[in-house]
Amino acid sequence: MKRIKLIIAYDGTNYCGWQIQPNGITIQEVMTKVASQVLREKITIIGASRTDSGVHALGNVAVFDTTTLIPAEQISHVLNQELPDDIVVVSSEQVPEDFHPRYCESSKTYEYNIVNSRTVIPTKRFTNYFVSFPLDVEQMRKACAYLVGEHDFASFCNVRTNVEDTVRTITDIKIIKSEEDIKISITGNGFLYNMVRIIVGTLIEVGRGFYQPEQMKQMLEAKDRRAAGVTAPAHGLTLVSICYK
Amino acid sequence: MKRIKLIIAYDGTNYCGWQIQPNGITIQEVMTKVASQVLREKITIIGASRTDSGVHALGNVAVFDTTTLIPAEQISHVLNQELPDDIVVVSSEQVPEDFHPRYCESSKTYEYNIVNSRTVIPTKRFTNYFVSFPLDVEQMRKACAYLVGEHDFASFCNVRTNVEDTVRTITDIKIIKSEEDIKISITGNGFLYNMVRIIVGTLIEVGRGFYQPEQMKQMLEAKDRRAAGVTAPAHGLTLVSICYK
Numbered sequence: 001m002k003r004i005k006l007i008i009a010y011d012g013t014n015y016c017g018w019q020i021q022p023n024g025i026t027i028q029e030v031m032t033k034v035a036s037q038v039l040r041e042k043i044t045i046i047g048a049s050r051t052d053s054g055v056h057a058l059g060n061v062a063v064f065d066t067t068t069l070i071p072a073e074q075i076s077h078v079l080n081q082e083l084p085d086d087i088v089v090v091s092s093e094q095v096p097e098d099f100h101p102r103y104c105e106s107s108k109t110y111e112y113n114i115v116n117s118r119t120v121i122p123t124k125r126f127t128n129y130f131v132s133f134p135l136d137v138e139q140m141r142k143a144c145a146y147l148v149g150e151h152d153f154a155s156f157c158n159v160r161t162n163v164e165d166t167v168r169t170i171t172d173i174k175i176i177k178s179e180e181d182i183k184i185s186i187t188g189n190g191f192l193y194n195m196v197r198i199i200v201g202t203l204i205e206v207g208r209g210f211y212q213p214e215q216m217k218q219m220l221e222a223k224d225r226r227a228a229g230v231t232a233p234a235h236g237l238t239l240v241s242i243c244y245k
Numbered sequence: 246m247k248r249i250k251l252i253i254a255y256d257g258t259n260y261c262g263w264q265i266q267p268n269g270i271t272i273q274e275v276m277t278k279v280a281s282q283v284l285r286e287k288i289t290i291i292g293a294s295r296t297d298s299g300v301h302a303l304g305n306v307a308v309f310d311t312t313t314l315i316p317a318e319q320i321s322h323v324l325n326q327e328l329p330d331d332i333v334v335v336s337s338e339q340v341p342e343d344f345h346p347r348y349c350e351s352s353k354t355y356e357y358n359i360v361n362s363r364t365v366i367p368t369k370r371f372t373n374y375f376v377s378f379p380l381d382v383e384q385m386r387k388a389c390a391y392l393v394g395e396h397d398f399a400s401f402c403n404v405r406t407n408v409e410d411t412v413r414t415i416t417d418i419k420i421i422k423s424e425e426d427i428k429i430s431i432t433g434n435g436f437l438y439n440m441v442r443i444i445v446g447t448l449i450e451v452g453r454g455f456y457q458p459e460q461m462k463q464m465l466e467a468k469d470r471r472a473a474g475v476t477a478p479a480h481g482l483t484l485v486s487i488c489y490k
Contacts, residue, residue, distance in 0.1 A: 009364070009365075009366060009367055010367050011367035011368045011370070056367075056368050058366065085367065085370055086367045086370070087367065088364065088365050088366075088367055090364050119254070119333065119335050120254075120333050121254060121303065121333075122254055122255050122256035122301070122330065122331045122332065122333050123256045123301050123371070123372050123483070125256070125330055125331070126368070127368050238368070
């Protein structure tokens with residue numbers, strides 16, 4: 001038995017997110033079916049990040065255990081031959097048996113793509129959020145400065161049943177503007193449920209002047225979801241990469 | 246009766262190109278149906294560029310005549326309310342009755358998007374051509390220099406029934422490389438059938454070392470389709486804009 005780590009890219013448009021669920025087809029479900037079929041054994045795939053419906057990935061990570069004799073590095077090619085066009089295994093490699101994509105310490109980078117324009121560009125409609133009112137990127141950058149570091153992000157987390165530790169560390173936020181494209185790149189050691197989308201939704205409200213950058217401090221201190229801005233739509237979000245220590 | 250000029254953006258993925266044809270749904274067909282329904286009269290739409298199946302547009306141009314009392318600038322909004330998500334009217338304006346989108350002198354700009362990578366990025370699969378072997382962009386730029394200017398582009402044109410004048414002028418070709426993305430932007434006063442896609446296919450073969458840049462000269466002189474490279478796939482191509490004198 002060996003443990004295989006996959007890096008997976010996908011277009012999340014046609015999936016109900018990563019995790020297997022009864023309401024629709026998911027990436028984990030397709031991966032599990034294809035891997036089980038191709039490797040001719042029952043495969044259980046564990047993902048690093050349970051991305052939401054419509055969220056994309058360039059580098060989600062997943063592992064599974066297998067007895068296959070196919071060399072670890074070849075498994076990606078074998079899987080890609082059977083996977084649909086919207087899911088691609090970027091690489092496959094053997095990892096130690098105690099490697100777990102969620103419990104091992106890691107740093108994740110997400111990217112959120114905004115087009116700041118009054119006109120929707122049809123080819124970008126599944127990957128970019130179109131914001132028609134003008135955004136002040138400098139104000140958004142000032143707001144980011146309050147979020148970088150270790151904070152209690154309870155205000156930037158949608159409600160879940162279990163109370164848990166809501167302290168996380170954001171190591172970097174970059175906003176890159178190129179003509180009407182605005183790309184927000186966020187790196188951190190872990191993210192709460194919808195945290196990136198709420199941060200982006202709040203930054204957009206700063207950019208349009210609804211909040212002042214300094215108000216980010218009070219939002220964090222409130223530890224109350226109602227203190228922060230709206231949740232930005234899923235389709236603008238891409239999980240770019242996950243680095244393990 | 247007034248003549249209305251539209252600028253239209255679309256995602257060509259799900260259409261058999263611009264022009265109405267029996268084999269499948271086209272952009273012209275959808276535009277005609279929606280305009281006729283919304284304006285409550287029989288509308289005939291004439292497009293500037295009959296883009297191929299799978300080709301996208303940021304700024305194709307079309308005109309139609311109407312008796313509607315809706316102000317010209319408002320027609321875009323009215324159409325967009327009924328159009329599917331993959332077709333967007335960017336603007337609408339009244340133009341002189343003798344304005345014809347194909348016969349009036351114009352300059353067109355096309356963009357071709359390549360990802361030079363061994364890994365396909367699923368979200369880019371409908372808008373970018375993935376080339377896995379490394380491309381030498383400097384060699385491609387040298388080859389472009391031979392194409393700019395007025396030339397007989399017979400070698401860069403797929404066969405059509407009618408013999409016609411195959412002399413065209415390319416005013417500019419730019420190749421912009423950013424990490425693994427290569428964008429080829431071509432501007433000219435008119436393009437033959439498949440001309441941009443054959444130029445791009447040939448430039449890719451220069452980039453991989455199959456042709457030397459200097460060979461472009463002989464290709465042009467040959468005036469024979471077989472002298473140039475392959476036709477690059479449609480889905481990497483976008484009609485960016487059409488400027489009328």
